[in-house]
Every structure is written in structure tokens, then in C-alpha cells.
Amino acid sequence: MIPEIEGASLRDIKKFQEQKLVELLSYVKENSKYYQRVFQKHNIDISEIKTLESLEKIPVTTKEDLQLYNDDFICVEDHQIIDVVTTSGTLGEPITFVLSDKDLDRLAYNEYLSFACAGITKDDRIQLTTTLDKRFMAGLAYFLGARKLGASIIRVGVGSPELQWDSILKLKPTCLVAVPSFLIKLIAFAKANNIALDTTSVKKVICIGEPIKESDFSPNILAKKIQEDWNVELYSTYASTEKSTAFTECEEQKGGHHHPELIIVEVLDEHDKAVKEGGKGELTITTLGVEAMPLLKYKTGDIVELHQDLCKCGRNTLRVGPVLGRKKQMIKLKGTTIFPQAIKSVLNEVDEVNNYVIKISKDDFLNDKVTIKVEADTDQEILRKTLQQKCKTKIRVTPFIEFVSKREIHALMFPKLGRKPIDVIDERNCIT
Ligand SMILES: [Zn+2]
Incomplete structure (x- = not known):
């Protein structure tokens, strides 16, 4: 199932996003203390911003802005907040993110799209090898997305190769959500304990947190190492708390698909100008449909390349290539x-x-x-x-x-x- 907008023409996708952008701008002007200040300080008249190109009139939001003015980004009343999570804080202080009831529905829809993109259906059984706790947004997103898809889910959690294998052998998942380097540990455990890797129920792995592709989409050494021992299909997914959106590969495996109903993407250079088509730059996002903490032109710190050529899967949306690195790193x-x-x-x-x-x-x-x-x-x-x-x-x-x-x-x-x-x-x- 591909949502209608993802199969639409590039022109219609752009028009659709521009309409969503206009709605978002009036929403943050009404509700976000942070963006009210930005609009005022930079004399921004939001009625002049109606196209994706005119987004360049708005200054970027950085991680430091989020750290310094965290609460000013919140657009809802306290009683509307349901889930409270934080970013991982790998680069500095963690940032608090809050989600409303509507945001949890959006998160579920996002992960449903993401699983469906990788060809996962209601007949699949997904084993989750990441945590659902520890203030981690993604763990819950996987659960909600699988539920919306109608797939079953086994919540094993992080680590413990022994329990992972016990679950794989007894409960027969068809798909794992895992950090690729953890798969290496699972393989080593299987070898040490005479578990036959060629007859497991697992057919697919949604790989999170680490790239498994070179920039030309060929498998990187980590992916090759995994597939040498274990005949599983590896799908790359790329997401973060700030984006509240995942970019997951379809069966063509040519980069993570963009879902235009959820997010606007730009790739900017160090002067915050859009790079030429096909150029490398910092992924900058504007979230759509987020109620509690929407972000406008947030610079993610991830250096990527966008792929605009049409994908054979029927989705006409652009794809984000493997993350080449973190700008700060x-x-x-x-x-x-x-x-x-x-x-x-x-x-x-x-x-x-x-x-x-x-x-x-x-x-x-x-x-x-x-x-x-x-x-x-x-x-x-x-x-x-x-x-x-x-x-x-x-x-x-x-x-x-x-x-x-x-x-x-x-x-x-x-x-x-x-x-x-x-x-x-x-x-x-x-x-x-
Ligand atoms: Zn595709």
C-alpha cells in the first residue's frame, strides 16, 4: 500500500507540501514562543512564505537553540502532553521532546509507513532488539507502527544474545529491528552455540543507528560481514527524535524514502544555502503534522546526499542516501x-x-x-x-x-x- 501522495507527480508533491507549510507557519506563529521570537526578530511576515523556496527567508534552528530554549518550543498545554522522551545526547546535553496524543498517532503512522516501505506486512512477526524504555522515542514508534500495520511484535529489548536467540527459535519472528553491529554479536553467539543460521525464521532486518550502505548503495563491510553468515535482507532506516520521522529503504534499496506528508527536507551548506541537486550537505528538516514540538528548518548535523531520480517501487518521493557523517564529528x-x-x-x-x-x-x-x-x-x-x-x-x-x-x-x-x-x-x- 503506497499513500496516494507518494505516487503523485513531483509537482503535486511540492504543492501538497507547500500547503502543509502554510498551515505549519500559522500554527507555530500562534503557539510557539520560540518561533514567535524568531519571526519578530527577523521581521518575517509568514504570509510571504508560501513556497518551499521561500523557506530560505527563515533562519535555521540548531541543536543549541533546542538546548537553550527547550521549553519555548512546546506548543501545547501541560495536560495535553502524553509521552516525554529525550534525545540520545551523543553530542552534548540531551533535549527533551514531548508528544501529544495526536503526535503518538502520527508516530504510529510514520513507522507504519516505514515498515510497509520495507515490504513488511500484517503477516510478519517483528522482534524488537532495542529498548522501549530509557526515554527512547524510536522503541515505542516501532511498537505503535507494527500495531497499526497489524504485524505481531516481540519486545525482547536491548542486548542479551541468549534471550534474542531463545525468542527467534521459539517464537519465530520473520523480521528483526536491530543495530547492525549487534547482528555480528548474534551471529557469533549462534556459531558458539551450534545454532543453524541457515534455517532461522528471520528473513529481514530493519537496521537502525548505523549505516549498512556505501554512498553508491552497495553493501558496506558491516553488511557484507552479516550477510556472509546469515542469509537475511538488510533494510536501512534513518531517523531521530528531532525528526520524529523515519526514512526507510524500499525493496529497491536505493536510499530511505521521504514521506511528504510528514516532513520537508532540505540539504544546506555551511552558509545555510541549499546545495545544488545531487550535492552533499547538512540535512535540514521541517516537521509536518507535529502538534507538541514542531520544528522549522532544523539542522540535523547529518551530512547526506539526496536522490531525486524516480524509484522503481512506485513512490515518486526523494530518497536520503546513507549518512556520510555528523557535521560536528x-x-x-x-x-x-x-x-x-x-x-x-x-x-x-x-x-x-x-x-x-x-x-x-x-x-x-x-x-x-x-x-x-x-x-x-x-x-x-x-x-x-x-x-x-x-x-x-x-x-x-x-x-x-x-x-x-x-x-x-x-x-x-x-x-x-x-x-x-x-x-x-x-x-x-x-x-x-
Ligand atoms: Zn522505492
Whole structure:
């Protein structure tokens, strides 16, 4: 089932979004203290903003704005708030988001569209390997979306390969929602416990949190590693609390589809100007149909490329390519610009590396410095040379490699307040 608007002509999709934009502008002017101030300060007459192009008259909203004026973004009365969540806070202080009853319906519709896009139907059984708690919006979204779709759902939660396998073998899910690197752990557990990977009920995995594609949509090393051992289809989904919207791949697997009824997307350069079609830039979003905390031109910090060519699946909406990196995590090393994702790709290729955490900091001269903390069982000096050599060839930099114990890497990967394992620690934002 494809909603009518997603199969409409590009012109009609644009017209539809412009109508929604006009409604949104009058809604935030009426209800958002934050945007009332922005409109006033910049002398913005919202009646002049009727097209997507004229959105450029509105200044962008940043993560810092959300952190500083969090409550001023809330457009509803306290008694209308149902769910209270926070962003993950991987880059700075977590931001509080609130959802009204209507927002929960929108969230359900969003995830329903997202599952349907990946070809999941009411006949599927979805095993959720992420948390539903810990103030995490997405966990609840998966549940609500599956319910709307009519699929069944097994809420196993995060971690515990043993319980995951017990559920897979007993309850026979056809689909998992999982962080791709966790699939590597599931595969290792299966191998160690003689579980036959080629006969499991799992056919599809909705991959969250990490990219599984190169920018040309070919599987990246992580995806290849998974599919070498486990014959499952991997679908990439990209979402965040701020967007309250997911971009999930269809069966063509050529980027995450945009759902025009839920969000307006722009890709902007560092001067907040739209990049040329096909260019890379920062994904900037305007949420549609959000009641409690709508956002206008929010810069997500994610560097992406949009794909406008028509998809064979019948949806005429644009697609968002794999996230190339976080703008804030951009690293400048001896004149070369790289993202942690590129370092991760190198590390994921080396089987001897059990676990790793990439630490980004500043050296005494305030230059960026990268230290890779590695946990491995093999000869450290040989592995150090292999890793440095690979980094030099693939990303043209040679980071510091520091070997650490299992206990130390575990403490780094699972901080007390975290809800998913982390693999990048960026300390640069603490030094101004
Ligand atoms: Zn498609």
C-alpha cells in the first residue's frame, strides 16, 4: 500500500507540501514562543512564505537553540502532553521532546509507513532488539507502527544474545529491528552455540543507528560481514527524535524514502544555502503534522546526499542516501577531512578487532587528535601495524592505536546513562 501522495507527480508533491507549510507557519506563529521570537526578530511576515523556496527567508534552528530554549518550543498545554522522551545526547546535553496524543498517532503512522516501505506486512512477526524504555522515542514508534500495520511484535529489548536467540527459535519472528553491529554479536553467539543460521525464521532486518550502505548503495563491510553468515535482507532506516520521522529503504534499496506528508527536507551548506541537486550537505528538516514540538528548518548535523531520480517501487518521493557523517564529528587531520564513519569502516574490516571506541580530542596545539582504543586477543604489535597500514591506505591518516582491556572497553562502550553501545567519544566540544 503506497499513500496516494507518494505516487503523485513531483509537482503535486511540492504543492501538497507547500500547503502543509502554510498551515505549519500559522500554527507555530500562534503557539510557539520560540518561533514567535524568531519571526519578530527577523521581521518575517509568514504570509510571504508560501513556497518551499521561500523557506530560505527563515533562519535555521540548531541543536543549541533546542538546548537553550527547550521549553519555548512546546506548543501545547501541560495536560495535553502524553509521552516525554529525550534525545540520545551523543553530542552534548540531551533535549527533551514531548508528544501529544495526536503526535503518538502520527508516530504510529510514520513507522507504519516505514515498515510497509520495507515490504513488511500484517503477516510478519517483528522482534524488537532495542529498548522501549530509557526515554527512547524510536522503541515505542516501532511498537505503535507494527500495531497499526497489524504485524505481531516481540519486545525482547536491548542486548542479551541468549534471550534474542531463545525468542527467534521459539517464537519465530520473520523480521528483526536491530543495530547492525549487534547482528555480528548474534551471529557469533549462534556459531558458539551450534545454532543453524541457515534455517532461522528471520528473513529481514530493519537496521537502525548505523549505516549498512556505501554512498553508491552497495553493501558496506558491516553488511557484507552479516550477510556472509546469515542469509537475511538488510533494510536501512534513518531517523531521530528531532525528526520524529523515519526514512526507510524500499525493496529497491536505493536510499530511505521521504514521506511528504510528514516532513520537508532540505540539504544546506555551511552558509545555510541549499546545495545544488545531487550535492552533499547538512540535512535540514521541517516537521509536518507535529502538534507538541514542531520544528522549522532544523539542522540535523547529518551530512547526506539526496536522490531525486524516480524509484522503481512506485513512490515518486526523494530518497536520503546513507549518512556520510555528523557535521560536528568532522575531523581535520593534517589537512585531510574525515568522519568517524570512515575509520569505523576500516576497523570493521579487521576480524582480530573484538571491540573499539574512537576517541576524538584536541592536542596541545588545538589540532584534532584521534585515538582508537582497541580490544583484541591477538598480537598487539602486528595488529597495530595492520590497522595503521589500512588507515593510511584507505583514509590517508594514521591515528594512534591504544590497546585496552575487555573491562575498560566495556566501560567506555556502555556509559551509565546510555541506552545503546557507543563507538565514538568526541571530547572536542568540552574544550572551547
Ligand atoms: Zn522505492
